Amino acid sequence: MSLASLSLLLLASTAPAPAGVLRDDPVPAVSADEEQAKPAQQSSGGEIVVTARRREEKVQDVPIAISVIGGSTIENSGNTNLNRLQTALPAVQFYSSNPRNSAINIRGLGAPFGLTNDGIEQGVGFYLDQVYIGRIGASTFDFVDVERVEVLRGPQGTLYGKNTTAGAINITTRAPSFTPEAKIEFGIGSYDQITAKASVSGPLSDNVALRISSALTSREGTIDNVRTGEDLHKQRTSSFRGQLLWKVNEDIDLTFAGDWNLQNPLCCVQYYARVGATQRPLARQYAALATALGYAPPSTDPFDRKTDLDAEINSRQEIGGASLVANWNLGPATLTSVSAWRYWDWQPKNDRDFIGLPITTVSQNPSQQKQFSQELRLASNGDGRLDYTLGAFFFHQTINTQGSQVQGPAASRWLLSGADALNPNVLNGLTSTNTINFDNTSFALFGKLNWEPVDGFHVAPGLRLNYDKKSGYYDSVVSIRNAQFNFTATADNVAALLAAFPNPSAGRTTFLNQTNTLAPQRYSPRFSDWNVSGDITVAYDFTPDIHAYATYARSFKSGGINLSGLPLNSTNTGVDLSTQTVKPEKVNHFEIGLKTQFLDRRLTFNAAGFWTEITDYQATVNNNAINVIRGYLANAGKVRSRGFEWDASFRPSRAANVYFNGAYTDAKYVDFKNAPCPPELSGGTALSVDSSGNLSGTPSAPGTPGGNSRPYCNISGQVLPGISKWSLSWGGEVRQPVGDGDVYLGYDGSWRSKFSSNPSQSAYTWIDAYSLSNVRLGWRRADFNIYGWVRNVFDKQYFELLSVQSGSTGLIVGQPGDPRTYGLTVSKSF
Template sequence: MTLRNILLGATMLCAATAPAYAFAQDAAPADDAAAPAESYDYGNEIIVTASKRSQTLQDTPVAVSVTSAADLQNSQIRDLIDLQSSVPSLRVGQLQSSANTNFIIRGFGNGANNAGIEPSVGVFIDGVYRSRSAAQVGDLPNVERIEVLRGPQSTLFGKNASAGVISIITQKPQFDFGGSLEASYGNYDAIVVKGDVTGPISDTVAFSIGGNYNRRDGYARDLHLDQDVNDRNRWGVRGQLLFEPSDALSIRLIGDYDKIDENCCIAANIVAGPTMGITDALVGGPSVDRENPFSYDVYNNFLSENRIKNYGGSAQIDYDLGNMALTSITAYREVRSFANQDSDFTAADLIGRKSDDVAINTFTQEVRLASDFDGPVNFLVGGYYFNEKIDQKNQLFFGDDFRPYGNALIQAASGGALNVPTLEAALGARDGDPAQYIDSFFRSGDGFDEAYRLKNTSWSIFGTLDFDITDRLTFTVGANYTQDRKRFSTDVVSTDTFSAIDLDAPQYAPFRNQLILGGALQQAGVNPNDPAAIAAFATNPATAAIFQQFVAFANANDSNPAANPLNGLKAFQFLPPFLNVPNAVEPGKTHDKDLAWSARLAYELTDTVNVYATYATGFKASSINLSRDSRPLASDLPAIEAAGLTTPNLVGGTRFAGPEESEVYEFGLKGQWSVAALNLAVFKQSIKGFQSNIFTGTGFALANAGKQSTWGVEFDGSVRPVDGLNLTLAMTWLNPKYDSFVGSAFGDISGTKPAGIPDLSASMGATYTHRFADDSRAIFHVDYLYESPTRMVDGLQGFPAGFSDQFKRTVNQLNASFTFALSNGLELGVWGRNLTNARYLTTIFPAVAQSGSVSGYPSQPRTYGVTGRFKF
């Protein structure tokens, strides 16, 4: 049996969804000369630009998945969050707001929850880098295809592509007049409208303009506020001009504006800890829907806000120099993002305000020159410049219920010996003013007022060199030298009085002495609040010696931090004074440089089968901790103390996480036959210094893992057993681990498997197109996504080791659509996503300031609807 037959037979056994390799839905019309080129494109004949050259998918020796416009339409993929149902190596998670979305490829990815952390997965739209998730999530009109490049891509992309790239390509303006209009209606009163029109302005100038509107009622219910929540409300416009004054010169101008104004995102209660009794008592009823995450019933005391404006423009110039091509892409973008959320996720007014107001301005410039010589050597060389400014203002204030809540916490932690008024009076008296703290602990409106600034400039020089050793064997080497500089500053003020008190301070020794002695007496059965009982115990000959031992112990330990009876209260000093940066010890800047490189051999075994072997490195610069959890490095604390900069309750942490350096060893095979196609990749990939950002219940811990690695296998295949039927399958198997992670938020977790990465992901499906005599078509599509059970988090702060292992996520999602397309351009269809109403938690985390409780984000429920579309 020949190699060709073995590969073809294996592919024909597979049936399922890898739209990247899907065959065209339209059979070629009888008059081939009149058929548009795309009617013939299927499988690896799709043209991609993953290597920054136009090549067929088969000839591109890179692990890349391509989702076409037809795939997006059939699967009702609205935005990048839905894209993961078609690309198993990709995971997309939306967290606490519409502006916090995390992209993960092959188990590697970060970037949400902090504007100072750039993603490990770079997102590019028409060649323009979108640096933050708020600038990436949207409903783009006129998408031509989406390419997902897996593994380090730093040698071809100028900024932060250490784990992979998502490249979105939209359609250029056309010199033939045309367009489309689409409208959908679904459950939860979902309305989606898209439209575009394109055509000539003159013989050398063409235009296109498109718009989209997407709204939906909330699928969850806030029982406390009696309101639907988790709605969707977003719209955008996008205009383009294409100038082609000659055959050699092309200028493409793009401008766009997108807006989001919606309520997102609900968090459900997973574990109801001991504080739930307190919050229930504060509201006089249920404060959460206890341990029932898929009821989609929540209790909050104010509605969340998510408002995002994302706009900008770009200019791409392509100039044909004969056997070389020059390309320039210039872009300027702005993002304005505001979110305010009831972050305690209870009906009690604990967090009265938790807002993030972020402004990001980005300028990028890329220039590259690519050769197209007839000889054995070709090259691509380019330069990239990146300039970004971030201004961020955050606020975190206590609500009206936090004082009684804090009082209950202190009573519970002290065994009833203390409460807030007693503590205020006792500490104030030892500070010389008994009234100074009265009614000031956990006061409504107190908290953090924060301002951060970050300026990032980066430049890189990159290039590749292709050498044809034979007419079938090509050797490629590439490199990218990058320099990245960041300057950052903070202006953070805490007005939380209790968090500013040093409970180990010497003036409180008498108070601590009293508490130590009282605790000992209580253990001996003597009421420490009864002077007569104490006097009797102290003078009784049988117990007098014991009393003196108690006194001696209290005197010896009232200044011993390890024996401080107030230690249990330190956990409630949620918002300590902040040491701002830059200061005399910390300059508030980073400077990174790196040379990333790659080497690849690509061999054309036959006219239909190619293989390649690649070694590549990648790089991502330092990320800055622009949050209230920014802390000096522990190694800087002695110098800070020597400089007299120490603030009360200052502890070590991180101001930034150092660079990520990735590498991959990869072997790939690509095959293309008349009725089938397949792509196979086997790889070992690792990242040194992976930037981990873990929520601890009161904040985020940003730290570098020593090394995280995974090896895996990716398979994409498609087969057309009969005319009109296309079956596809995409599978990813991963075996990840932390090779070294000593300083994680949960201690040394070296040797363990990173959470959130399923061993097996598979996307499978089928599309059947029946063409009628009048050239009308009936198109049926179904796809299914499976992710094997996986632990959701590496650990949960405040819980014993292994507690989080019980929380696992399994994904089973079924999507389907049926479309009837008339020959006049009118299409009518029905569709559904998550038709089995599969439910799972996307992530879990310790409940905010509620020790012992766990919250999580539930997946979206079943959605379905009808669509009408007209193409002209």
């Protein structure tokens, strides 16, 4: 128990009990039957209660672009994690090449596209029962016993903190109940899928209630590794959650919670998708290299779902934590304390060359995160002319990463040119061992007002003062041990090792090839900064069911430090220490919205238009620095995202409901002159740039073998990666009474237009538009539900991601989405 929470408890034991009774369970103002009938995404549909502004409010009264998905809808639709849920949320994008390399974006903004860098934070805040989750990788768990998911679009920096420049996702689990209840669920499906879930809740005494929930999921993989005989992209999850609610008296309650989640799906592998032309010499592009090494992929059709990856695959992660939420009703206001400790243990193994050749035989970055957070909030009670929320927030996070990369006997031929390319020993066994540490401390004071000077007119200003302090440590030691080479290079001795070779000499060239492939370096970046963010919203209630609002927000995302290696300086004598840190993102956001309900609230239509500009946008670059394997962070000048969205639902009768939601998003780089070049403009002779910005030669046309390559590209005006211009979701459900229950048929569809899957737009990495359809047919009553389901009904073949193999060989690898799956689920409540 934190000091703040303990203080609340001690004070509460002697405080008089103000008037007011806390509810046993947060209950939306709709019946249980209506909750079962809600569409897969809903931001209306009756008086649904949310906590988007850190207080309970009807969703239609909240002047924020917000989508709400109920727990029963999540269970019935099979959208049991963020990756699946995004199909019901047109403005949300979730990408994951593995759990650590995951990103949540809203309206195309949030995190840079590419591999994760420990020193950068996300732009979409993720909250579980009011607890901020510091890494998106720790948000990839399956939902268990969830009451609702709230998705807040647009900057939420006042109440939700510094790193919510694109929005926030707020998950609320079901609370302990003083009415005994239990539920079990069992399901089977294709690919030998088995799911089992159970929850039980009830009183332990007159003022103490307990809820326990658990879930197991097992499914065989959808991708066949023909080399090992193992199937990949499995589902292997186990989870447990316990909550204890203690009502000290009428005005004070404490909720103790703990959760644990274990996953090892052998997931997210990428393999041969297609080949493009680069500016490497033709003999060093993919086709020639594969021929020289006698290699052919098991299939050139990625939807045969066959690969031959030769490195060990692992994606084990363990997620867990404990929290204490204390509420004290003081009469005019409620004081809330949220204390939490969480951890995330990531144990990966990857095949980073993506093919069945021993090029990179080991590539992994096991990470362990621990975080502690403490939040105090004072929120006014009642429906007066002036409501307020005031608070303070403290957060401390550590991340320890033990990286390693090992090159194999095919690496010399694949990565090098000249005589060294023909000598496997030059890179065989070359090993980089990285020690990476990160320490992050943040403190904030915040406040939000809601003033109603006249009936129906609301003014809601907010302000947040934030302090960040970050420090890191990066140390890469490079070694090789084989029949020809034996050395260890560190940041301290690499210059002395190089000096032992005459200049020029073959030995010097070989040593540079080795240390440029994996570079020894050490540095300790530091960053600290104060920031002030704020917003103001004006809203007007034309009628009880028609509301309009306009918002301006000035927000920021915390500055970062580079913890994936740095590029060399201009003289190639050491790392460029000026690239250790990246500046905070600064956001200007404008939004207008309309929330409406008609026909006795059976028809809901909400719409929002937005314009967001971010200066000093944090992006991944490489600048042809071959010694930076994973890229590093830099600030792009400016990006812009603008568009409009709508959520519409209609319930003509109890027997049917339909919904249709959509988003149009125009997201572009406004100013990004030092971006990484796409593969068709990479791999050739790197041109240099003088102090005036003049190139040392003429760049070659895209895909010119042996051409001249720019050191970086100006991609100003290009679209941001990962975001479709149009994204739609639609569906509904019809029901017919049969016996003492209902037969029902549900459908959920989604479509998104094409999008770029590379930080810089490339002809080879566009993912075509695709549509997905999911159906379910079943029978249910209040305490029982049985239904069959089919996901991806038409077996659509599509990619979740396309990536470029490092080294500009021209190989494009992909991560396919799941094929058609089907199954049967039965649940029973007691």
